[in-house]
Amino acid sequence: MIVLNPAHGGTDSGARGQNGVMEKDLVLQMARGVKAELERQGFRVVMTRNDDSNPSYDDRAAMANGYRDAIFISLHIASTGTPGSVRAYYDQLSTPYTPPAESSSATGAASKVVAAPASSGLNLWNDAQRAHLNASHRLADLIQIELAQKFSGTADTSVGAAIRGLRSVAAPAVAVELSSVSSSDPNALANAAAVPLGDAIGRAITAFRAVTPGGAKQ
Amino acid sequence: MTRNWKIFIVVLAVGVAIGLVSFRSLHRRMKRLAQTEVTEEQARHELLAPQVSTPTDAPVKATIFWAGGPDSLAPVGIELPLSADPAQRSRQLLHALIADPPTPDQRTLPADTEVLGFYILPDGTAIADFSDALSTETPSGILSERMAVDSIIGTLENNVAGLRRLKILIHGQEVDTLAGHIDLTGFFDLNSPTQRTAPPAAKTASSSPQRAAPPKASPASVVSAAH
Numbered sequence: 226m227i228v229l230n231p232a233h234g235g236t237d238s239g240a241r242g243q244n245g246v247m248e249k250d251l252v253l254q255m256a257r258g259v260k261a262e263l264e265r266q267g268f269r270v271v272m273t274r275n276d277d278s279n280p281s282y283d284d285r286a287a288m289a290n291g292y293r294d295a296i297f298i299s300l301h302i303a304s305t306g307t308p309g310s311v312r313a314y315y316d317q318l319s320t321p322y323t324p325p326a327e328s329s330s331a332t333g334a335a336s337k338v339v340a341a342p343a344s345s346g347l348n349l350w351n352d353a354q355r356a357h358l359n360a361s362h363r364l365a366d367l368i369q370i371e372l373a374q375k376f377s378g379t380a381d382t383s384v385g386a387a388i389r390g391l392r393s394v395a396a397p398a399v400a401v402e403l404s405s406v407s408s409s410d411p412n413a414l415a416n417a418a419a420v421p422l423g424d425a426i427g428r429a430i431t432a433f434r435a436v437t438p439g440g441a442k443q
Numbered sequence: 444m445t446r447n448w449k450i451f452i453v454v455l456a457v458g459v460a461i462g463l464v465s466f467r468s469l470h471r472r473m474k475r476l477a478q479t480e481v482t483e484e485q486a487r488h489e490l491l492a493p494q495v496s497t498p499t500d501a502p503v504k505a506t507i508f509w510a511g512g513p514d515s516l517a518p519v520g521i522e523l524p525l526s527a528d529p530a531q532r533s534r535q536l537l538h539a540l541i542a543d544p545p546t547p548d549q550r551t552l553p554a555d556t557e558v559l560g561f562y563i564l565p566d567g568t569a570i571a572d573f574s575d576a577l578s579t580e581t582p583s584g585i586l587s588e589r590m591a592v593d594s595i596i597g598t599l600e601n602n603v604a605g606l607r608r609l610k611i612l613i614h615g616q617e618v619d620t621l622a623g624h625i626d627l628t629g630f631f632d633l634n635s636p637t638q639r640t641a642p643p644a645a646k647t648a649s650s651s652p653q654r655a656a657p658p659k660a661s662p663a664s665v666v667s668a669a670h
Contacts, residue, residue: 248584
């Protein structure tokens with residue numbers, strides 16, 4: 226199951242362009258096009274919102290966490306960036322605070338990712354993405370490779386960032402952001418991007434499932 | 444035409460004339476008010492801008508990370524009078540990052556942003572406290588928010604030794620996100636090159652951050668603060 230998340234909604238308008246253009250509206254319209262393209266490729270797709278509502282980060286994550294084999298794709302339209310370019314992001318969880326006595330050995334790269342308490346056997350809701358970081362990174366790379374072929378000015382490597390909307394998702398999760406609401410005609414840009422975006426995401430997920438044992442699961 | 448109609452037309456004409464005059468006057472007054480607001484904002488900003496330099500500051504070649512293009516950061520070498528105290532030095536660097544971008548297009552943090560405080564704990568944890576403008580005026584989006592945070596991280600880790608990680612506060616409070624996307628509830632690692640991601644368009648040479656030689660290590664066992 227692919228869980229498509231059109232970001233923002235309701236009172237959260239997201240990025241704002243000229244003439245009152247709002248990310249929340251554009252991204253919903255774009256998500257509908259992406260969903261149609263993914264369904265055409267044979268995927269089952271649900272959306273976290275299909276109107277001007279604004280589910281919380283946790284509600285959106287809960288929708289993905291309710292499926293055993295979900296892949297979470299969060300769609301965004303940026304305020305800035307080269308118009309028409311697209312970036313795929315995987316979550317790069319920021320470091321939880323550890324008191325000095327415990328953190329003395331945590332230096333450099335190792336300090337970035339701190340394992341969740343292993344003895345409890347529980348997945349912390351706010352840390353649910355941690356167990357899926359590698360899969361999310363792999364999926365983001367595959368999506369970015371496809372995006373680079375379809376959108377000019379698009380880099381061919383995905384990027385890690387501490388993205389709040391991905392943190393609680395217990396499944397491979399990627400945010401895809403199109404630039405931008407500041408382009409000359411953002412409505413046309415979002416409409417034109419929907420089908421190639423859906424195609425790129427669908428192809429990447431097919432490749433991801435082929436190389437990931439157990440499909441979306443790790 | 445009856446007498447009543449004539450009176451009605453005259454009254455209507457007078458009303459329209461008064462309305463037009465009032466509208467022009469109102470328009471002029473609104474323009475004046477808008478200009479006054481800008482002036483007040485500038486005056487307030489100048490008045491509240493912190494004094495970040497001290498008499499003992501020495502001119503140092505610093506590397507500041509501003510935007511190198513619409514999707515990337517680029518290091519810029521500038522000479523700044525910087526304190527030897529790491530907290531004060533960090534504050535001065537962040538002030539330069541906010542106040543002195545070479546061009547408006549290179550700005551990564553809103554011009555109204557103020558550094559309200561900068562603290563360093565004994566374990567190298569840095570805490571930067573910014574004014575509300577950082578959160579309310581940074582354009583919403585993963586790219587713009589990430590460039591804002593990365594410009595802070597890159598500037599600190601290339602010019603201040605002994606910092607291990609950074610916590611960003613807004614007006615003394617922990618907030619969920621910078622402007623709707625980038626998570627500010629955790630800590631960002633500093634001085635760990637493998638953790639700081641390259642700018643999105645890192646294919647071009649100009650967008651790839653170059654690391655300046657870090658300054659001499661300073662004792663991180665001293666709690667220092669600048670506010």
